[in-house]
Amino acid sequence: MITSTHLHPQANGQAKSNNMIIINNLQNTLGAKKRRWAKELAFVLWADRTTTKNETAQTPFPLVFGTEAMILTEMVFPTARTNLQTRETNNEAIAHDLDTVDNLRDLSKVRIAAFQQRIAKSYDKNIRIRRFQVGDLVLRKAFQNTTNPNDGKLAPKWEGPYLIDSEAGKGAYWLATMEGEILRMPSISKPTLCKLEIIF
Numbered sequence: 001m002i003t004s005t006h007l008h009p010q011a012n013g014q015a016k017s018n019n020m021i022i023i024n025n026l027q028n029t030l031g032a033k034k035r036r037w038a039k040e041l042a043f044v045l046w047a048d049r050t051t052t053k054n055e056t057a058q059t060p061f062p063l064v065f066g067t068e069a070m071i072l073t074e075m076v077f078p079t080a081r082t083n084l085q086t087r088e089t090n091n092e093a094i095a096h097d098l099d100t101v102d103n104l105r106d107l108s109k110v111r112i113a114a115f116q117q118r119i120a121k122s123y124d125k126n127i128r129i130r131r132f133q134v135g136d137l138v139l140r141k142a143f144q145n146t147t148n149p150n151d152g153k154l155a156p157k158w159e160g161p162y163l164i165d166s167e168a169g170k171g172a173y174w175l176a177t178m179e180g181e182i183l184r185m186p187s188i189s190k191p192t193l194c195k196l197e198i199i200f
Contacts, residue, residue, distance in 0.1 A: 066101035
């Protein structure tokens with residue numbers, strides 16, 4: 001089974017995010033009658049699948065099935081949309097929608113990319129990029145595999161001090177101990193991760 005973050009929603013938090021939306025909608029719908037969640041789940045899922053999303057400017061239903069969903073009241077009360085359709089015109093409309101669904105999906109991919117760029121731009125404007133020089137004393141962020149598991153929550157968050165020996169690439173540095181021994185892996189100082197902290 002492939003569990004990379006692009007193909008595995010459990011790994012990249014996408015499933016958890018979608019489930020939180022459904023749980024919040026269920027809580028708002030049920031109020032104090034929490035035991036009726038099984039009866040209300042179908043309506044909450046239908047509402048979620050037929051609500052326009054900001055990222056795609058579309059509802060998920062036409063992206064999957066190629067045609068716009070009918071709301072439940074249109075099935076009970078006659079509307080122009082249901083009364084003016086014949087079986088032949090409906091089949092023609094469905095065939096046309098299926099032919100154009102790929103264009104709709106491509107347009108949604110472009111909108112998602114633009115949305116992600118806007119989110120990244122708004123996030124990055126608050127980031128302060130930190131540059132290090134050769135010879136600076138720094139602390140390196142301690143990871144779970146480098147700390148003592150018996151320390152638990154009291155484990156140190158940083159390890160070091162280390163000297164910056166040389167630059168290994170964009171934002172990556174070779175570190176050396178105070179005795180001059182160079183560490184095997186270069187340490188990265190990205191704006192979002194900031195794995196190095198300078199000592200003043």
